[in-house]
Amino acid sequence: MSYLRPDDSLALHTDLYQLNMMKTYWELGRADRNAVFECYFRNMPFKNGYAVFAGLERLIDYFQQLKFSETDIDYLRETTNYPEEFLTYLKNFKFACTVRSAVEGELVYNHEPIVQVEGPLAHCQLVETALLNVVNYQTLIATKAARIRSVVGEDLIMEFGSRRAQEMDAAIWGTRAAYIGGFDSTSNVRAAKMFGIPASGTHAHSLVQVYQNDYEAFKAYAATHKDCVFLVDTYDTLKSGVPSAIRVANELGNQINFLGVRIDSGDMAYISKKVRKQLDEAGYPDAKIYASNDLDEGTILNLKMQRAKIDVWGVGTKLITAYDQPTLGAVYKLVSIENDEGKMADTIKLSNNAEKVSTPGKKQVWRITQKDTQKSEGDYVTLWHENPNELEELYMFHPVYTYINKTVHNFEARPILQDIFVKGELVYQSPSLQEIKQLAKENHDNLWEEYKRDLNPQLYPVDLSQEAYDHKMRIIDRVRSEVRRKDK
Numbered sequence: 001m002s003y004l005r006p007d008d009s010l011a012l013h014t015d016l017y018q019l020n021m022m023k024t025y026w027e028l029g030r031a032d033r034n035a036v037f038e039c040y041f042r043n044m045p046f047k048n049g050y051a052v053f054a055g056l057e058r059l060i061d062y063f064q065q066l067k068f069s070e071t072d073i074d075y076l077r078e079t080t081n082y083p084e085e086f087l088t089y090l091k092n093f094k095f096a097c098t099v100r101s102a103v104e105g106e107l108v109y110n111h112e113p114i115v116q117v118e119g120p121l122a123h124c125q126l127v128e129t130a131l132l133n134v135v136n137y138q139t140l141i142a143t144k145a146a147r148i149r150s151v152v153g154e155d156l157i158m159e160f161g162s163r164r165a166q167e168m169d170a171a172i173w174g175t176r177a178a179y180i181g182g183f184d185s186t187s188n189v190r191a192a193k194m195f196g197i198p199a200s201g202t203h204a205h206s207l208v209q210v211y212q213n214d215y216e217a218f219k220a221y222a223a224t225h226k227d228c229v230f231l232v233d234t235y236d237t238l239k240s241g242v243p244s245a246i247r248v249a250n251e252l253g254n255q256i257n258f259l260g261v262r263i264d265s266g267d268m269a270y271i272s273k274k275v276r277k278q279l280d281e282a283g284y285p286d287a288k289i290y291a292s293n294d295l296d297e298g299t300i301l302n303l304k305m306q307r308a309k310i311d312v313w314g315v316g317t318k319l320i321t322a323y324d325q326p327t328l329g330a331v332y333k334l335v336s337i338e339n340d341e342g343k344m345a346d347t348i349k350l351s352n353n354a355e356k357v358s359t360p361g362k363k364q365v366w367r368i369t370q371k372d373t374q375k376s377e378g379d380y381v382t383l384w385h386e387n388p389n390e391l392e393e394l395y396m397f398h399p400v401y402t403y404i405n406k407t408v409h410n411f412e413a414r415p416i417l418q419d420i421f422v423k424g425e426l427v428y429q430s431p432s433l434q435e436i437k438q439l440a441k442e443n444h445d446n447l448w449e450e451y452k453r454d455l456n457p458q459l460y461p462v463d464l465s466q467e468a469y470d471h472k473m474r475i476i477d478r479v480r481s482e483v484r485r486k487d488k
């Protein structure tokens, strides 16, 4: 394959402007200044009440392998005017940042840091693109999956998205994210092998088209497989598909496990009820009805409302492409930088849009839980040195609409950002994927119902500490008055 060099690395999986900024910092002696960047998103995906964090595993792999290869350096030499000294600097690059992050399966919310990178400015700058690439996609898909899980209840959900995913990486990592968010299995065998996710599947219309007859096709499949789910809608579900499935099941008896039938078109409420009746009357009350066809949480909820007799859901396109919202919109902003005196100076990005004004300073996010209910009261974003556990009561207020406030007593505060790398060394032991999935489920179970509803959930409070708020206001005033002075 001509496009992949033998030493292909992910170091160039970055925007050119990151390398150009690195060059500026390097040439002017700022590359090693300590910097803090934070990643956060501004709006809740799918207008959901929570998001499920995913992507850390791949980020860990990325940071661990982050190195410019020979051919990366050759490529830059050929295509840019970077001087040899800068190329040597890149060649010797060894990632030296401290990375703190929410763990996978954690519920996260808008306007709070979910990943923080601290270390040499040039290193922090290089990783922005890949970090956002991974977190934006995987957190989006895990959240979509959680929405779908929340409407199916205890039913099985199979991930069918690979053929429609935005390329191969998305199929693989989207599947993993979907599993974290609550899916039970995947049709993608490679993803199943890589991550230990159960692989599952039925068969396609092509099998029936090959035999040009439902009965012959199901008989062929049954002769070669013990577990059988027959796809019954190629010609006529009620008149041909289901009767043929029943005939094969009757003929083969215990030689097969007749698990059920799949429907993939038509009015699935109406058809599934008829199919249920046919299966029950034929003596197969345990045979399950599988359904697929552009399903998402909206259609599934609607089908449930119509009392569709569907037991297992196959979901592809609308999950893996996050059909109704193609990106999480997470950003990565500089919040603090070492100044000429060697002190950290907190920085801000101003905007006319209050939502887009960044919050200066290195921060921690604390999940505030009532001790008696064990339910979360909201998240409290503090400057790094603050610890709300030292307080008797906590005054929490909306960072824009400050009249929305409350005082919380008898609480505990759990830090969300965990140390993953310290000065380039991995210090975090990743849990198994099963443990991550379980954590996501427990977090979801422990959330108040009003944040979990599919439509118009309550806004989960993400508040700034008084100190973080005052600090932000002071910096806004200072920057504005400096701009005004220069303008005169």
Ligand SMILES: Nc1ncnc2c1ncn2[C@@H]1O[C@H](COP(=O)(O)OP(=O)(O)OP(=O)(O)O)[C@@H](O)[C@H]1O
Pocket (backbone or CB within 6 Å): 264, 265, 266, 267, 268, 269, 270, 292, 293, 294, 295, 299, 302, 303, 306
């Ligand atoms: N009872 C129902 N209530 C609400 N939505 C449904 C119901 N039955 C099916 N749907 C959904 O309606 C859409 C129908 O899509 P479409 O018109 O492509 O299906 P079809 O014509 O039956 O099948 P195909 O084109 O794949 O042969 C799908 O998203 C499906 O999930």
Ligand SMILES: O=P(O)(O)OC[C@H]1O[C@H](OP(=O)(O)OP(=O)(O)O)[C@H](O)[C@@H]1O
Pocket (backbone or CB within 6 Å): 160, 161, 163, 164, 204, 205, 264, 292, 293, 294, 295, 314, 315, 316, 317, 318
């Ligand atoms: O509908 P999704 O949620 O994406 O689930 C995956 C779809 O993939 C298969 O269809 P196929 O590729 O044969 O296309 P078609 O049934 O849409 O024609 C399967 O029968 C599902 O319909």
Ligand SMILES: O=C(O)c1cccnc1
Pocket (backbone or CB within 6 Å): 160, 161, 187, 200, 201, 202, 203, 204, 262, 292, 314, 316
């Ligand atoms: O196994 C299935 O039924 C399946 C797999 C991928 C896409 N659609 C259906």
